[in-house]
Amino acid sequence: MTLEEHEHASVVTHALAQHVLSDLRNVETSQVGFRKGLVKLGRLCGYELIDSRFPTATGTVETPLAETATTRVSGMEDVVIVNVLRAATPLVEGLLKAFPTARQGVISASRDEEAGMGDEGEFPISVQYVKLPEITQDDTVIIADPMLATGSTMVTVLDEILSGEPPETCVVLSAVSAPPGLERVTDQFPDVELVTVSVDDELDEDGFIVPGLGDAGDRAFRTT
């Protein structure tokens, strides 16, 4: 069992996921190490999602020597992965190793950090580009974003994604989350499942997760 239930989220407790997250947190980790870490984390979390949320079906197969029993994962053709630009890009690269046939969506959504956090602990979010595949009732939608801080980005993204027919399952996958973000998403989208590798302590006055791992986009893209 590597998914532990938290009040609002399932936490991926797989030892390797926690190991990779520890490297991501390290301020000494280079841009390349950081990006590769997010790719690894995406793959590991993808495997955990398959283990915890996808049914298996048994059957038989002919090996060169004999007929034997098989176990196969069902539902892999009905997966949509949404990349929340830009920090999710390496996480999505890893997820695609677990879900190679997923249909993909892209949403550019970013916080206006100059405006700062509002009185309700939210950020204004600018959405510049939305390109989503058709989403149907049969789909498992996985929205990837390494950081869930105030939740302002994610509720904006969910408004876009869930405007039509609701999918069977909608999972928000983050590397690090903070209690205010988990609560905001749960309050506004109670049917959405939150999966994270860590629930951290709090946000600082600039809306950054503490202890967190800093600005994930800047560290992955080397923009500071």
Ligand SMILES: O=P(O)(O)OC[C@H]1O[C@H](OP(=O)(O)OP(=O)(O)O)[C@H](O)[C@@H]1O
């Ligand atoms: O929960 P929130 O308070 O909304 O914060 C989380 C968002 O902040 C970061 O994106 P950012 O706006 O920095 O854009 P970037 O990915 O381009 O760096 C992060 O990747 C999330 O999308």
Ligand SMILES: O=c1cc[nH]c(=O)[nH]1
């Ligand atoms: O801690 C945080 C919060 C939002 N976005 C990040 O990249 N890091």
Ligand SMILES: [Mg+2]
């Ligand atoms: Mg950023």
